[in-house]
Amino acid sequence: xxxxxxxxxxxxxxxxxxxxxxxxxxxxxxxxxxxxxxxxxxxxxxxxxxxxxxxxxxxxxxxxxxxxxxxxxxxxxxxxxxxxxxxxxxxxxxxxxxxxxxxxxxxxxxxxxxxxxxxxxxxxxxxxxxxxxxxxxxxxxxxxxxxxxxxxxxxxxxxxxxxxxxxxxxxxxxxxxxxxxxxxxxxxxxxxxxxxxxxxxxxxxxxxxxxxxxxxxxxxxxxxxxxxxxxxxxxxxxxxxxxxxxxxxxxxxxxxxxxxxxxxxxxxxxxxxxxxxxxxxxxxxxxxxxxxxxxxxxxxxxxxxxxxxxxxxxxxxxxxxxxxxxxxxxxxxxxxxxxxxxxxxxxxxxxxxxxxxx
Amino acid sequence: xxxxxxxxxxxxxxxxxxxxxxxxxxxxxxxxxxxxxxxxxxxxxxxxxxxxxxxxxxxxxxxxxxxxxxxxxxxxxxxxxxxxxxxxxxxxxxxxxxxxxxxxxxxxxxxxxxxxxxxxxxxxxxxxxxxxxxxxxxxxxxxxxxxxxxxxxxxxxxxxxxxxxxxxxxxxxxxxxxxxxxxxxxxxxxxxxxxxxxxxxxxxxxxxxxxxxxxxxxxxxxxxxxxxxxxxxxxxxxxxxxxxxxxxxxxxxxxxxxxxxxxxxxxxxxxxxxxxxxxxxxxxxxxxxxxxxxxxxxxxxx
Numbered sequence: 001x002x003x004x005x006x007x008x009x010x011x012x013x014x015x016x017x018x019x020x021x022x023x024x025x026x027x028x029x030x031x032x033x034x035x036x037x038x039x040x041x042x043x044x045x046x047x048x049x050x051x052x053x054x055x056x057x058x059x060x061x062x063x064x065x066x067x068x069x070x071x072x073x074x075x076x077x078x079x080x081x082x083x084x085x086x087x088x089x090x091x092x093x094x095x096x097x098x099x100x101x102x103x104x105x106x107x108x109x110x111x112x113x114x115x116x117x118x119x120x121x122x123x124x125x126x127x128x129x130x131x132x133x134x135x136x137x138x139x140x141x142x143x144x145x146x147x148x149x150x151x152x153x154x155x156x157x158x159x160x161x162x163x164x165x166x167x168x169x170x171x172x173x174x175x176x177x178x179x180x181x182x183x184x185x186x187x188x189x190x191x192x193x194x195x196x197x198x199x200x201x202x203x204x205x206x207x208x209x210x211x212x213x214x215x216x217x218x219x220x221x222x223x224x225x226x227x228x229x230x231x232x233x234x235x236x237x238x239x240x241x242x243x244x245x246x247x248x249x250x251x252x253x254x255x256x257x258x259x260x261x262x263x264x265x266x267x268x269x270x271x272x273x274x275x276x277x278x279x280x281x282x283x284x285x286x287x288x289x290x291x292x293x294x295x296x297x298x299x300x301x302x303x304x305x306x307x308x309x310x311x312x313x314x315x316x317x318x319x320x321x322x323x324x325x326x327x328x329x330x331x332x333x334x335x336x337x338x339x340x341x342x343x344x345x346x347x348x349x350x351x352x353x354x355x356x357x358x
Numbered sequence: 359x360x361x362x363x364x365x366x367x368x369x370x371x372x373x374x375x376x377x378x379x380x381x382x383x384x385x386x387x388x389x390x391x392x393x394x395x396x397x398x399x400x401x402x403x404x405x406x407x408x409x410x411x412x413x414x415x416x417x418x419x420x421x422x423x424x425x426x427x428x429x430x431x432x433x434x435x436x437x438x439x440x441x442x443x444x445x446x447x448x449x450x451x452x453x454x455x456x457x458x459x460x461x462x463x464x465x466x467x468x469x470x471x472x473x474x475x476x477x478x479x480x481x482x483x484x485x486x487x488x489x490x491x492x493x494x495x496x497x498x499x500x501x502x503x504x505x506x507x508x509x510x511x512x513x514x515x516x517x518x519x520x521x522x523x524x525x526x527x528x529x530x531x532x533x534x535x536x537x538x539x540x541x542x543x544x545x546x547x548x549x550x551x552x553x554x555x556x557x558x559x560x561x562x563x564x565x566x567x568x569x570x571x572x573x574x575x576x577x578x579x580x581x582x583x584x585x586x587x588x589x590x591x592x593x594x595x596x597x598x599x600x601x602x603x604x605x606x607x608x609x610x611x612x613x614x615x616x617x618x619x620x621x622x623x624x625x626x627x628x629x630x631x632x633x634x635x636x637x638x639x640x641x642x643x644x645x646x647x648x649x650x651x652x653x654x655x656x657x658x659x660x
Contacts, residue, residue, distance in 0.1 A: 031465065079445060137645040140445065141589050142638055144392075148582040149634040156627040270460065271453050282446065315464040320457030327450035328432075331442035 009285050013294075016329030017283075024322040033314050041311050042304035052303065054187035059299035061196040061258070062087075065251030066277025067284065067291040068203045069244045075207070075286050076240055077220040078132070082143030083248045084274025085150035086124050088267055090117035090252030092154050095263045096162060098175035098256075106178045113179060114195075114253045121249020122242050124150065129241035133234040139241075147274075158263055172263040181258040192258035199250065204288040206243075216240060248274065271320060276302075279323055282330040298323075361496040363613050368497070369571070370616075371609025372505045373398065373563035373580075377587035378594070378605045379508075379515040380559025385596040386519070387552035388532035392448035393433050394560045395584025396455040400425045401564025403459045406471040406575035413475065419565055426561025429455070430554040438549045452584075459577045471575040478502075481570045504566040511559070515598040518555075528552045560584065582634065589637045593644045604640065611636040 025035035045052040066083050073080040094117040101109035127146065131137035164173040181190035207213040215236055218226045227233045251273065260267060268274070280298050284290025301319060309316035377394045384391035405422035409415060429451055437444040463469060481502040489499040519525035531538045531545045531552075538545050563583075568575045586608050594601025611633040619629035 027461075081449075131642055131645075135642060135646045136649045137642050138592060140392075141585065141592060141641060144585045145582065145589065145634045145637050148585075149631040149638075152631045152634070153628070156625075159627060160624060271456065275449070275453060278446075278449065315461060317457065317461040317464045321454065321461055324450050324454035324457050327453065328436060328447060331446040331450060332436055332440040333442075 009287075009290075012333055013283055013285060013290065013330070016326055017297075019329050020322050020325040023325055024318060027321065028314055028318065031314070033312060038308050038312050038314050041308050043300060044304075045307045046300040046304040051187065054189050056296060056300045056303050058188040058190065058193055058258070059303055060295040061193045062251040062255040062273055063276055063280050063295035063299055064196045064200055064292060065247045065254070066273050067280035067295050068200065068277075068288065069247035069251070070274075070277045070281040071284070071286040071288070071291060072203070072207065072216065072247070073240055073244045074281060075220050076216045076236070077223065078237055078240060079140040080125065080128070080143055080241060080244045081140055082125060082128060082146055082150075082274075083244065083277055084268065084272045085143070085147040086121035086245045086248035087252040087255075087272070087274045087277075088154060089124050089150055090121040090249030091256040091260065091267055092157070092172075092252075092263045093117050093120040093249075094253035094256045095172050095175055095260075098179040099173060101179050102176045104178070106182075109176075109179045110181065110191075110257060113257055114250060117253020117256070118246045118249045121245040121247070121252065123245070125241045125245025125248070126238070129238045132241075133237050139237075154263070155265055158265065162263075164262070170265055174262045175257065179257060180261060181254075190258040192254040195250075195254060199247070200288065200292060203247070207288055212236075212239070248277075251277075271323070276323070279327055279330075282327060359617075361493060363610075363617050364497045365500075366613035366617060367606065367610045368501060368505060369609075370612035371606045372501075372508050373567050373583055374587050374590065374605040374608055375512065375602050376504075376508045376559045376563035376566065377556075377584055378590045378601045379512055379598050380556035380563075381587055381591050382515065382519065382594075382596045382598055382601060383525075383528055383552035383555045384549075385591050386532045387528045387549050388535070389437065389549050389553060390444055390448070390588075391433065391553055391556050392445060392585070392588055393429065393451040394556060394587055395580055395582070396448075396452035397426045397429050397557045397560035398564040398567065398584050399452075399459065399578070399580045400429055400455045401561030402568035402579060403455065403462075403471075403564070403575055405565045405569045406473070406573075407462070409473050409476065409569060409573075410471050413473075415476070415569075418569065422565045423558055423561050426557040426564070427554060430557025431550075433557070434550045434553045438546050438553070456578055459575075463577060469576065473573045476573055478569075478571060478573050502566065502570040504562060504570055508562075508566070512598055512602045519598055524548070524551060586633060586637055589641050593641055607640065608633055608637055 021039065025039070028035040028038050046056050047053060066087055069083045069086070070080065094113040097116040098109065098113050101112060104112070124146070128137075128139040128142040131142055132139040158172055159170050162172045164171050166173075181192050183190055207216070215226070215231055218229075218231065219233060219236060223233055252268075255273065256263070256267075276298060280291055280294045283294035283298065284292070301322070305316040305319040308314050308318070377398060381391055381394050401422040404425040405418045408418035408421045412418070433444075433447055433451055436442045437447045463471070481504075482500055483503060483506060485499045489495045519529070527538070527543055527548045528551065531543065531548045535545050538548075564580070567579065567583075587605065590601050590604040590608060593604040615629040615632035619626035622629055
């Protein structure tokens with residue numbers, strides 16, 4: 001059976017992509033633009049030029065991390081919707097800590113900033129985790145609400161205490177040069193992408209090969225049964241939420257040190273890296289390798305959206321629409337793994353061939 | 359001062375109450391609808407969009423309600439007929455509405471939709487007798503039409519939920535779907551109805567938010583009110599009157615954060631977190647209280 005399940009899950013990921021692009025194309029045609037040239041511009045630069053591809057990989061770094069952050073909790077049927085808040089908090093803390101690391105050597109300074117970002121993400125994830133474990137407070141509602149609270153707090157800090165008064169717009173001061181991740185050659189790729197890949201490998205091993213990974217799947221399938229077999233579900237919830245928060249915090253910190261360099265109110269853009277992570281995780285079927293591919297695909301989409309804004313008359317906001325359509329279509333399994341649709345098609349053709357032979 | 363806060367409490371409660379009494383039905387039918395936020399934003403957007411181009415207010419309200427219903431149908435189709443994950447669908451719809459609004463605003467080359475020619479004072483109702491009362495008049499009179507409608511709708515929703523076949527069937531479906539099926543109830547139909555009621559009321563909340571009070575739409579102006587409503591529904595366990603009371607508490611928090619922030623000087627920005635934090639605390643306290651009386655062990659699949 002495993003041989004058959006892999007193509008099915010790929011079909012279930014590709015069908016929504018095609019459908020979303022199709023509807024996006026109709027919308028583009030409706031505003032009087034050519035959908036084919038738009039999509040050509042969208043993917044040509046971002047995937048088929050060395051410079052563009054490097055930029056796409058660079059952009060995939062934080063998406064891999066937020067995607068994994070979502071996947072590890074969703075797999076256990078816990079809904080950590082706070083990845084967005086943990087991401088911006090991690091970025092903000094890294095950006096502030098960086099300001100005090102001017103005198104340190106680069107590597108050490110970056111390490112401190114990343115650790116600070118991870119700690120921030122974990123602490124923020126701990127609140128809903130403890131409320132869920134000890135008091136059965138619905139973690140989804142809490143994390144959704146705390147995202148707003150976090151965005152407001154950071155906006156307050158950015159416009160107030162930590163504002164860079166020399167700048168014309170609301171932002172924290174630029175982080176010192178020695179803390180920024182240097183670029184490899186003249187590409188946009190930095191050491192952060194390598195870190196993201198390393199974390200990906202670790203998470204692959206954790207989710208696929210470790211006891212925790214199996215227990216996560218068991219919890220997701222049936223928490224009551226998992227508890228009955230002696231698993232301490234409460235502790236696992238805290239652990240998973242902490243891992244999720246750490247991944248999101250690391251994503252934010254790395255994004256700060258490798259791309260943004262200062263915290264602005266638009267740090268995570270709209271709809272935000274945390275939500276992009278959810279799309280990436282869904283697109284990859286909550287599966288580490290799938291997430292890696294999905295993160296690169298989605299990064300190309302985001303990267304190319306800037307090109308369509310410049311070279312065509314289509315606003316880049318179309319990407320947010322396509323993204324939401326993708327999420328909607330991905331929520332539904334087009335071909336259920338139980339219907340054996342492929343088998344039916346195959347046997348249908350076999351019958352036909354057989355009849356011809358007769 | 360106190361009368362201003364109480365007046366604003368009613369003002370800020372209105373959209374939350376509408377979302378709550380609508381969302382209760384989906385909660386009772388065991389379909390968690392977290393797309394209330396997007397449905398509300400859709401109502402806010404389409405009402406202003408139609409007013410901007412036609413100037414026709416009744417048409418705008420009808421258009422907004424239809425947009426909400428269409429989103430409700432989309433949600434139900436994907437979530438109930440196709441059996442998708444309703445949480446993911448809900449978030450998808452929230453993002454879609456905000457994405458479409460951003461896309462259209464960009465095409466219009468504007469960051470908001472604003473209609474100057476229509477004054478919002480036409481929506482204000484001064485109740486004849488109460489208006490002249492010293493303290494109460496200032497609080498209760500002078501609200502907009504939908505505000506009064508929303509408070510009436512609390513009791514309509516109560517009637518609908520406890521005194522009609524629709525409400526009883528919706529609750530039955532939510533409690534035990536298999537049992538409902540076995541006695542011949544068309545469970546999908548009642549789930550659809552439950553979601554659609556929520557969609558309709560949320561769209562109305564959006565109209566109240568953008569058109570009635572401001573004649574202005576900016577993207578993401580709903581600012582998490584839909585999620586606050588879900589918290590209120592959880593706190594009130596889907597009971598129309600109880601959860602509306604929780605909605606009022608959050609309205610009060612919102613009013614306090616707005617009215618007190620004018621005295622706070624440089625810290626005023628921080629007051630905006632009051633509703634969200636208060637919501638989290640109230641939800642936690644309610645859950646702790648309920649959990650204390652629950653002797654069951656373990657975690658149930660949500």
